[in-house]
Amino acid sequence: MSEFEPKIVGFFCNWCTFTAADLAGTSRLSYPHNIKIIRMMCSGMVDPKYVIKAFLNGADGVLIGGCWPGDCHYINGNLKARRRVAMLTEILKEYGIDEKRFWLRWIAASEGTMLREVVNEMTAKLKELGPSPLNRETLDKKTPEKMIG
Amino acid sequence: MANFTKLSFKKGELNQKLADLFKGMMEKGVVDALLAPMIQPKRGVMLTLVTDPSHVGAIDPFAPVVPVNGARIASSITAKPSGRKTAMVLRSCEIRALVELCKLKQANLDDVLLIGMDCLGRYENLDFVKLRSDGQSSESFLEKALAGNTENSGCDVSGACKICEFPVVDNVDLRLCIIGTGADALYIESLTPKGDKTLEAAGLGIGEAPAGREAAVQQLVKKRKDDCDTAFAQYRESTPSVDALEDRLANCINCYNCRVACPVCYCKECVFVTDTFRHNGDQYMGWADTFGTLKMPTDTIFYHLTRMSHMSLFCVGCGQCTSACPNSIDLMPMFRAVAQKTQARFDYQAGRSHDEKQPLTVFENDELVEVTGQVK
Numbered sequence: 001m002s003e004f005e006p007k008i009v010g011f012f013c014n015w016c017t018f019t020a021a022d023l024a025g026t027s028r029l030s031y032p033h034n035i036k037i038i039r040m041m042c043s044g045m046v047d048p049k050y051v052i053k054a055f056l057n058g059a060d061g062v063l064i065g066g067c068w069p070g071d072c073h074y075i076n077g078n079l080k081a082r083r084r085v086a087m088l089t090e091i092l093k094e095y096g097i098d099e100k101r102f103w104l105r106w107i108a109a110s111e112g113t114m115l116r117e118v119v120n121e122m123t124a125k126l127k128e129l130g131p132s133p134l135n136r137e138t139l140d141k142k143t144p145e146k147m148i149g
Numbered sequence: 150m151a152n153f154t155k156l157s158f159k160k161g162e163l164n165q166k167l168a169d170l171f172k173g174m175m176e177k178g179v180v181d182a183l184l185a186p187m188i189q190p191k192r193g194v195m196l197t198l199v200t201d202p203s204h205v206g207a208i209d210p211f212a213p214v215v216p217v218n219g220a221r222i223a224s225s226i227t228a229k230p231s232g233r234k235t236a237m238v239l240r241s242c243e244i245r246a247l248v249e250l251c252k253l254k255q256a257n258l259d260d261v262l263l264i265g266m267d268c269l270g271r272y273e274n275l276d277f278v279k280l281r282s283d284g285q286s287s288e289s290f291l292e293k294a295l296a297g298n299t300e301n302s303g304c305d306v307s308g309a310c311k312i313c314e315f316p317v318v319d320n321v322d323l324r325l326c327i328i329g330t331g332a333d334a335l336y337i338e339s340l341t342p343k344g345d346k347t348l349e350a351a352g353l354g355i356g357e358a359p360a361g362r363e364a365a366v367q368q369l370v371k372k373r374k375d376d377c378d379t380a381f382a383q384y385r386e387s388t389p390s391v392d393a394l395e396d397r398l399a400n401c402i403n404c405y406n407c408r409v410a411c412p413v414c415y416c417k418e419c420v421f422v423t424d425t426f427r428h429n430g431d432q433y434m435g436w437a438d439t440f441g442t443l444k445m446p447t448d449t450i451f452y453h454l455t456r457m458s459h460m461s462l463f464c465v466g467c468g469q470c471t472s473a474c475p476n477s478i479d480l481m482p483m484f485r486a487v488a489q490k491t492q493a494r495f496d497y498q499a500g501r502s503h504d505e506k507q508p509l510t511v512f513e514n515d516e517l518v519e520v521t522g523q524v525k
Contacts, residue, residue, distance in 0.1 A: 048458035049420070049451075056391070056451055068525055069514045079512035082520050083495075084458075087509065089520075090490040091457050096390035104521050134391055136440070148391060148450055 006060035006126035007135070008035040008119070011046045015073040016109045017065025023112035031119040034126075035063065043067070043104070044077025048088045051102065055092065056148045058135040061101045061126045063118070068106040078106070096133055100125060152339040153326070154353040160333065163288050167325075167335075168205045170351065174236065175202040179350045180262055184219075184226065185238035186210050193278060196222050198235075210238045210266055210325065211287040213294075213306065214277035218412035218469050220246035224256040236262040238325070240271075241318035242309075242467035245500020246412035248320055249463040252507050253415050262347060265318030266325040269294035270306030273472055280304060291327060309468020309481045312377035316369050320503065323347060329365025336362070381489065384482040395450060397483065400476040403446040407480050408456055410473035413463035413499070421452050457487045462508055463499045464488035 012018040018039045024031060040046055043066025054062050064085065066078040085104045093099055103122055107115050134148060158166040171183050187197035187207040194212040196219050199205055219239045224247070226235065239247070244265050250256040269291065272280060280290075280301055290301070299306045316328060322344035326336040336359050339345045348355065388397055405421065408414040420426065426448060437443035461484060470480040492498055495508035518524060 049455050052451060052454045052458070056454075068523075076512060079514065080509070082517050083509050083512050086494055086517050086520050087462065087491050088458055090494050091454065091461065091487055094385075094487050094490060095388075095394055095454075106521055106523050106525075148395065 004127060004131060006034050006123060006131070007058070008061040008063055008122060008126065009054040009059045010035045010037040010063045010065060010119075011040050011043070011050065012037055012065040013043045013067055013073075013078070014039055014041050016067040016071070017043075017105075017107040017115065019109035020065070020107045020111050020115040023109065024115050027112050029112055029116045031116040032123040034123045035119050042072065042074050042077035043081035044072070044074065044079075046081060046084070048084055051088060052092075055097055055101075055132065055134055058132065058137060060129075060132045060135055061103070061122055063122055064104045065107045065115070065118075066104065068108055071108065098129065100129055101132060152345065152348075153356050153358050154337045154339075154348055155356060155359070156335045156337060158333055158335065161286070161288065163211070163291075163335065164209050165206075167210060168208045170337075171208060171236065172202045172205045174347065174351050175199075175205065177350055179234075179347055180236040181233040182235040183208075183238070184222065184235060186212055186214075188212075192281070193274075194281075198226065200233075208238075209287055211291055211327065212277070213269070213271050213287065213290045214274060215240060215243070215271045215467070215469075216274055217410070218246055218467050219243035220250055220256070220412040223247050223261070224250050227257045227259075227261060228255050230257050230260055232260060234260050234262065236264055238264045238266060239318075240266060240268045241315040242268075242313065242465050243412070244318050244320060245315065245465040246463070246467065248500045248503055249413050249465070249507070250415070251503065252510075255415060262323070262343060263321045264323045264325060265321035267327045268310070268313070268316050268318070269328075270299050270310030270313070272301075272304055272306055276304035292332075295328065307468045307472060307481075308380075308479065309466055309471065309485075312373060312380045312485075313466060314370055314373050314377060316373065317366050320500070326359070326362060328369060329362035330359045331361070334359070380482055381486050384486050388483065391450065394453070394483075398449055398453060398478060400478055401449045401453070402476065403449055403452065404475060405452070406473040406475060407470035408460075410469040411456075411460060412467060412469065413465065414456065414460050415463070416459065421448065421455070453483070457484065457491075460484070461488040461491045462495070462497060464492075465499050 043064050046064050051062050066081050072078045089099045089102055092102060105118050156166055174180055183199045184196055185208050186194050188209050189195055194209050194214050195216055220243045223237055247256055251258060283302055322341045324338040326338055330336050339348050388394055408419060464484050466485045468481040470484060474480055497508050
C-alpha cells in the first residue's frame with residue numbers, strides 16, 4: 001500500500017501567508033502538495049463553518065495562516081481568528097477531531113521559508129497521526145456508503 | 150446582609166398572596182406593567198404581560214412549566230424599549246439567557262425590575278397540561294419537589310432541570326425564595342437598591358434570612374452538580390465521535406426547531422435558511438456521485454456543529470432544544486457538554502455576570518499563545 005498522503009486545507013491571509021506562499025514559489029522552495037490553499041482576505045475572515053465543512057468532507061488537517069499579532073492589515077482580524085480557533089478546537093475535540101489536526105500559524109509575507117517549514121511539519125505530523133476519522137477515502141474498507149452531513 | 154421579607158400564606162393561597170403583592174405594586178405605581186407566568190383562560194400557563202392591575206389575579210409563577218424561554222419574550226419587549234417600568238418574574242435559565250441577550254444588545258434592562266424565583270424544574274408542556282387536568286397545583290408540586298420528589302403521575306421534570314446547578318438565580322433585583330423557607334412561607338429577598346426601594350414602596354419590612362435556607366440551597370446545588378457530572382460523563386462516553394453524533398442525530402429532519410427555541414441563538418436570520426444553503430441541483434448530484442448516495446436533507450451535522458460554534462459560549466442549559474425537537478432527540482446534553490468545554494476555555498460562564506465580556510468580542514495581543522505556539 002502506498003504511503004498515506006494527508007489532505008490539508010489551508011486558509012491563507014492574502015496579506016501575509018498567501019504572499020509567503022507566493023514568495024516560496026518564486027524562490028523555488030518546494031513544499032508538499034498535500035496542502036490545498038484557499039486565499040482569504042484575512043485570517044479573521046475564516047468562518048468556523050469553513051473549517052467544520054472541511055473536516056466533515058474528509059480533510060485530514062486544516063491550517064489557517066495569518067499575520068503576526070500587531071501586523072494585521074485590518075488591525076485585529078488575526079486576534080479574532082485566534083479566539084475563534086480556540087473555541088472551535090474545543091468543539092472539534094469533543095467529537096474526536098484531534099487538535100493536532102487544526103493549526104493556526106502566524107506567517108509573515110517575507111517568511112517563505114517558514115511557510116515551507118510549517119507545511120512540511122504539518123504534513124509529517126499528520127502522516128504520523130494517520131487519516132482523520134472522517135476521511136472516507138483512505139479507510140481500508142471502502143465501506144462508507146455516504147457523505148457525512 | 151439580610152434583606153428578606155417574609156410572606157406567610159395559608160395552604161392554597163400562595164398565588165393569591167403574590168397577586169395581592171403585584172397588584173399593590175402596580176396600583177402604587179412602583180411598576181407600570183408586569184410580565185409573569187399566568188393561568189390562561191383556556192388552559193396552560195404562559196408568560197403574560199399585564200398593564201391593568203385587575204388582571205393580576207391569574208398569576209401563577211411557580212407553575213412548573215416554561216412553554217418558551219422567557220429571555221426571548223423579555224427581548225421582544227425591551228430590545229426597543231417602551232420606557233414603561235416593568236416587573237418581570239422569570240426563572241434562573243431565563244434570566245441567565247437574558248443577561249447574554251443584554252450583552253448582545255438584544256435586550257435592555259433599564260426599565261425592568263427583574264424578579265427571579267427559586268426553580269425546582271419544569272415539566273414538558275404536554276405533561277404539564279396533563280398534570281393540571283389531573284388537578285395538580287403549583288403548591289402541590291412545590292411541596293413534593295422541596296421534599297426531593299419531582300415525579301408525578303409518571304411524569305418527571307425535564308432532563309435539563311434535573312442537572313441544573315442554578316436553582317437560585319443571581320443578577321436580579323428581587324428573589325422569590327421558596328427553598329429552605331419552611332412550609333407556608335415565601336421570602337422575598339432584595340439584592341439591589343432598586344429591589345430595596347420596591348420593598349419599601351410596597352410597604353414590606355426588612356428582616357432576617359430564613360434559617361436553614363443556605364444549607365438547603367447548598368444541598369440541592371450539590372446534588373444537581375453531581376447529577377450533571379454523571380450526565381456529561383455518560384453523554385461523552387456515548388458520543389465520542391462524529392460517527393456517534395450522526396447516530397444520535399439520525400432522526401434529525403433539519404426543522405431547526407432547536408434553534409428557534411434556543412434563547413441564545415442570536416442571529417436574526419440563520420445562515421442555514423439563506424441562499425448559501427439552497428444549493429443547485431448539480432451540487433446535490435455531485436455530492437451523491439461521490440458515494441453513489443446522499444442522505445436528504447443534507448447538512449444536518451454541519452448545522453449542529455455550526456450552531457455549537459455560535460451558541461455554546463452562551464448556552465445556559467435550559468433544555469428548550471430538547472423540548473422543541475419533534476423527533477425526541479435529546480439535544481440538551483449535546484449542547485451543554487460542548488458548552489462546558491468552550492466556556493471553560495475562556496473561563497466564562499453564560500449568564501454569570503453583566504460585566505464579563507463575551508469571549509469572542511474581546512481579544513488581546515498577548516493571549517492564547519498556546520494556540521499558535523509561536524512567540525516573536
